[in-house]
Amino acid sequence: MKNVKIPEPTIKRLPLYYQILSNLKEKGIAIVSSSEISNLCGVKASQFRKDVSYFGEFGIQGLGYRVSHLMEKISAIMYLNSEHTIALVGVGRLGEAFARYPGIKKWGFKIKYLFDKSPHRVGREINGIKIEHIENMPKPLFVSIGVITVPSSAAQGVADKLVDSGVKAILNFTSISLKVPEDVVVRNVDLTHELAILTYFLERRKELGY
Amino acid sequence: MKNVKIPEPTIKRLPLYYQILSNLKEKGIAIVSSSEISNLCGVKASQFRKDVSYFGEFGIQGLGYRVSHLMEKISAIMYLNSEHTIALVGVGRLGEAFARYPGIKKWGFKIKYLFDKSPHRVGREINGIKIEHIENMPKPLFVSIGVITVPSSAAQGVADKLVDSGVKAILNFTSISLKVPEDVVVRNVDLTHELAILTYFLERRKELGY
Numbered sequence: 130m131k132n133v134k135i136p137e138p139t140i141k142r143l144p145l146y147y148q149i150l151s152n153l154k155e156k157g158i159a160i161v162s163s164s165e166i167s168n169l170c171g172v173k174a175s176q177f178r179k180d181v182s183y184f185g186e187f188g189i190q191g192l193g194y195r196v197s198h199l200m201e202k203i204s205a206i207m208y209l210n211s212e213h214t215i216a217l218v219g220v221g222r223l224g225e226a227f228a229r230y231p232g233i234k235k236w237g238f239k240i241k242y243l244f245d246k247s248p249h250r251v252g253r254e255i256n257g258i259k260i261e262h263i264e265n266m267p268k269p270l271f272v273s274i275g276v277i278t279v280p281s282s283a284a285q286g287v288a289d290k291l292v293d294s295g296v297k298a299i300l301n302f303t304s305i306s307l308k309v310p311e312d313v314v315v316r317n318v319d320l321t322h323e324l325a326i327l328t329y330f331l332e333r334r335k336e337l338g339y
Numbered sequence: 340m341k342n343v344k345i346p347e348p349t350i351k352r353l354p355l356y357y358q359i360l361s362n363l364k365e366k367g368i369a370i371v372s373s374s375e376i377s378n379l380c381g382v383k384a385s386q387f388r389k390d391v392s393y394f395g396e397f398g399i400q401g402l403g404y405r406v407s408h409l410m411e412k413i414s415a416i417m418y419l420n421s422e423h424t425i426a427l428v429g430v431g432r433l434g435e436a437f438a439r440y441p442g443i444k445k446w447g448f449k450i451k452y453l454f455d456k457s458p459h460r461v462g463r464e465i466n467g468i469k470i471e472h473i474e475n476m477p478k479p480l481f482v483s484i485g486v487i488t489v490p491s492s493a494a495q496g497v498a499d500k501l502v503d504s505g506v507k508a509i510l511n512f513t514s515i516s517l518k519v520p521e522d523v524v525v526r527n528v529d530l531t532h533e534l535a536i537l538t539y540f541l542e543r544r545k546e547l548g549y
Binding site for chain 1: 353537538
């Protein structure tokens with residue numbers, strides 16, 4: 130896939146398409162039209178067709194797209210066809226919810242390590258993975274992704290530790306802007322940002338008289 | 340703000356700017372340059388300047404942007420200057436983590452209702468809010484936002500109930516594409532999608548030899 134140049138907004142929609150296709154496949158549906166996909170995900174049919182055309186998918190004239198084939202294509206582009214391992218730091222409510230999230234395994238991700246520093250948590254097991262003390266983090270860790278679900282005040286220290294252990298991708302659930310070396314990718318998930326964006330669309334619609 | 344037309348990708352970056360400005364303000368910083376903002380959030384300085392120019396902010400020549408002033412502007416555009424209430428359904432680990440998330444109050448949101456159907460949870464209190472049985476949901480609810488943190492299999496039923504009680508905005512943490520009337524806004528947060536997007540950027544960088 131090295132030579133395929135796909136715009137970033139398209140990349141960000143591919144997991145949604147993948148999930149919808151996966152739901153359709155589970156229902157035994159083999160062919161789907163762009164307008165059906167559009168109905169299921171709220172992205173315009175024309176946008177969907179454009180998105181998948183970037184990697185040479187144009188569907189079958191008058192019929193639609195082959196569900197399995199399109200899933201394989203997206204899976205290859207998103208590198209979902211190999212296993213990716215995760216080290217999660219901070220096994221509080223959010224961390225434990227993440228660790229137990231059924232989708233993780235389904236998408237080919239695997240939690241390899243859980244870390245915390247609370248004596249109430251260290252030693253406990255979640256889905257067969259023992260919670261280790263963060264001070265015992267192996268170096269290197271040999272995982273693809275570090276997930277940070279600690280309180281914001283501890284986030285930078287944890288990020289430093291993960292980077293020090295060779296982690297090149299971090300999913301950050303705290304409200305801190307992490308400082309990391311240039312070769313480390315960070316993605317922030319902030320629940321309040323999602324609320325704020327939702328509020329904007331809600332209020333905007335009211336103003337425009339929807 | 341009715342007449343200001345701001346592109347959607349800009350809107351989606353505004354909460355991040357707002358948060359960074361808020362962190363700067365707490366540190367007593369009054370003026371910030373676009374390159375400092377860029378360093379803190381990973382968005383290009385030119386993109387930041389373009390984003391804020393949509394609502395008439397151009398900074399002070401050679402100095403930068405006034406932190407408080409910019410926060411007020413963003414707050415007004417995002418409708419964050421009034422209180423928005425939330426009804427959350429599904430007080431499992433993720434739901435409870437959300438309900439206890441300190442950022443919610445800080446951003447002017449307020450949890451008004453918590454619903455569940457498990458007898459182990461109904462009647463318990465979180466931050467002074469009693470968990471009610473979902474069958475006792477008032478109609479109308481008079482809240483701005485419904486948050487769905489139930490298992491995927493129950494999500495559509497909960498969405499129907501919320502819509503039926505007059506909710507016009509839903510934050511959906513399940514992997515289901517909710518079917519809602521046209522006047523209801525839905526925003527999906529799927530943890531696996533975030534992992535997939537992160538993996539893409541990680542692997543892509545490796546391939547390109549970063």
